[in-house]
Amino acid sequence: MGEHDLEDLILRWARTAGIGFFLLDRQGRIVECNQAAARILERQRSDLLDRALADFIHPEDLTDVERRVAELRAGSTVFVERRLRRAGGGYHYCELGVIDLGEQGVGLACRAVESRRRLEARLRVADRLASAGVMLESITHSLNDPLSILLLNSRDMIEQVSKLQARLSRAWMKVANSLGQERAREIFSSSGPDEENRRTDRLHAQLEEIWQASERLIRISRSIQEFVSQQQPADAAEVNTVVERALALMEEELRFRARVRRELGQVPRARVTSSQLAHAVVNLLQNAALAIDKRGCGHGEIVVRTFREGESVCLAVRDNGAGMDADEQKMIFEPDYSSWSDATTAGLGLFVVRQVVDDAGGHIRIESTVGQGSEFTLVLPVAEGTEAPPTEEHRNFNRRCGQATPRVLVVDDDAGMGRAIRRILEPHCRIVFVDSGEKAIAQLEHDSNFDLVLCDVVMPGLNGFDLHDWIMKNNPRLARCFLFMTGGVFTAAAKERLRRKAVMLIEKPFSPTGLRETIFDLLG
Template sequence: MGNQRSMSRAEVEQAVHSLECNPTAPDELKHLLRELQRHQLELELQNRELQEAHQALEESRNRYMELYDFAPMACVSLNERACIQDLNLTGAALLRQDRTFLQGLPFTPFVDPQDVSRFLLHVRQCIAGETLSTELRLRVARSQFEVRLYSAPLQDGRPHERMCRTAIIDITELRQVQLRLSLAERLATVGTIAAGIAHEINNPLAFLMGNLTLATLTLQSQAPEAEVSRPPGALEGRPPAERALKALAEAQTGAERIRDIVKDLGAFARPTASRKGRVDVQQVLELSVKMAMAEIRHRATLVRDYAKAPEITADSAQLGQVFLNLLVNAAQAIPEGAASLHEIRLRVRTEEDTVLVQVEDTGEGISAQILDRVFDTFFTTKAPSHSMGLGLAISHSLVSQMGGTLTVESKLGRGSTFSVRFPAAAPPPALTRERASHPAPPSALQGGRILIVDDEPKFGETLQMLLSLSHEAVYTSSAREALLWIQEGHHYDAILCDLMMAEVTGRQFYEELCQLAPEMARRVIFMTGGAYTPASQEFVSGMTRPLLIKPFKADALDQALRPLLPSV
């Protein structure tokens, strides 16, 4: 029996043919051979189907392996000891090793030491049957990057044997973009915060400067003329009133410096809506220098090389932002502590019908390989915590929107030069000879009746005392009380009204006054320490009434009052 073998198809066909040709062969035997021939054909068909199915399965497996190997994400299979059982080519490229070398090795050497315990817990939970994800850091060839692991349990084919099949997504760039966007959002709030700070500083600064002026005027009225007009010098031996006047003058100078700083801060806190006008580039550049000096002074010597240049048409706030970005960028290209060895040179030139402003530094420079990318959004050579890669991109966009160009020239190790070019604005129309040669002298003002509306009592009371020296001035901290006085029939030559008030805003007061007494509404002069809400910004940009920015000087107040008060 051990030598028995199955008959081939040819043998079966020969046997069937022999029996059919032999009339003496039993019918049962002939029937049995026909059945055998039919089963033989069925087996051949089944075998052919199995071969085709096996070939299709092999092709599908090959396609799967190609997709697995060249998938855009790294895939790795780990056993319960977190050793690599299998991984695709993308995973091998991520770990920068040959795939055959990595199989069987533990994965933990590629995990940041601070994240190893979290990684092993992740693998244990996956082996136990959980599908989960975890973020951690990998260290590969002295490089560190952030990844997210997506893991699911995988049966190995052997009973009670499971593996952890993990997809690894590199999220380093995503995290950097998220960080930059977060910083950009924080930067977007700086303007609002700065305007709010300016408003809070300007109100007390206004009544501080007003009281300094009052004290100075009082002392001057009491001090002899000789003491007031004595030339400056040592104060020893001088009368107390003169020493007090000197101290008040210095305090006034300090207060004015604070006012200028707040004003500069407010210039960079305006809304982004473009307001083009005639701009003196040197003036805007100097404002930006004052803002950037904290970055510059410890790194380089500032050199000004200015030539007289015509005005340009631009938005002064946006242009100031461009210059500030370029100055800070130049300063940060120079290491700290060697200011005497480096310089930042500012040039202003006129080239035919173009105004050129250059910011040149002697810093580290930019390599030729990346020079054409310096204006790309989010591109930076600095650490993400030190730069968002937005400054130069924003500057380039702003300059283009204003009709100018921003270019760069640089050599590695020798510094960079950023050049801003704008078309020169057409000269303003000349004044007529008569008007230019015979300016009208200002007329003297008679005392008027002035209403002050401001919810900052100290400022309102100080302004009332100052105006009471020449006018009849009344003050209220309530806009509703002011409206009631007007409704009762009180008439005022001028109304000084604060724009930003808590209970009733200056805008609401003005709109109600327009309904109540339209003629009186034409006598309103607004005051503000900083119109920084969207509604107040919109109102200020569209109104026709005068606006005084706190703290203001007496001559600015007189100039605003002059058209409203009777004159001699």
């Protein structure tokens, strides 16, 4: 093949190849390009000739032109990623290979890399969420036992103080009636029932504050568990519940930036995983907060709405922030795009939102006005059917206790948890507590006359699963009255074992009322 034939072949290939080719003069104007290059810029080839390539590059990507020109003149072939302007507005990422052709100008090969960047972004998101999930599950598991102890004990103390207040009042009156009020004041070191009541009222109020703070911590803990959990049914998100938990997670971030208003309607479940929807809502709330910061209006407002449209569940987040123009609206869901100049985000927030909605088979509506704010509406398909009925094994759990006061074996490696459970249940049950699975087996080998076993899942040595397996083999009757309690399991194997076992579960931290009701339901 002659030299001219080879040149003709290369020229024909360049004109028809799927990669875009540009020939630029020394001033950076387009002298020649192929059809693939025109398609990348969404224009006719004739419209590109004699235009400066810089006209189609995002302004922020032109900042290092001088350095790149210097590299070219030094004889290097430069490979860069740049955002090129679409004809319809907005930009997309392209990989450019640039070579200096001397007096003839500059040669440039171009290919779109949107698909690759989206895949890379999804992998980054998945890796980030997986790492964060393991860390958060470990943290919440560590917190849930002390939170449960705090909650159980504070509630029990409130009840005991109320009883003590009544007893003190009766005792004071009896002493005063028998020995006189002067002697009663000496004995009780108080001026009368009113002073005793003030003391106990103060103690009662302090304990109520501890209880309320514990409840708040529990709501945050459960919101975190919802955020990272992968155990929910894939098609059964309770949208309003997810919204409330996302707002609980974002409470501190939002409280000084905006007033949050809820307009939550009665909506069916959405066909999306709860944890994925939680990620989407948190990212929308973060975006709203940043938009309010960008506008600097000083009186931000965020409105979260849920409503139904036909066979869709809608979740809308509206803010009175900076708003967006049409070009920005076309870019916001691209990976690594961020309009926040202070680099407060990695540019993946709204990309995550779009991936969640796309995976669920829904779509996103945007309404935005520059200087007035934006509203993002997630339109999700309604989940089919209703909540699955309880399994036959769970129905069989409900039985009538044969004793007036049931005996309960409590197994937990945290002695403080055992003492708290004993205080809550002992008025209603006879409690035997052991702090390991091995001691539980020793207890059952010696005395198996229990009505229920309440057992922690994660324990050193013999864990809850292993204990349940042993009871299944050696005491099938008691195995049917087995209640797991857990502050969270965070290994894949543990999650799978928990899923396969037909055993009821109560999640830590739990309230005294929640624990009692669960046990009494189980005992029938």
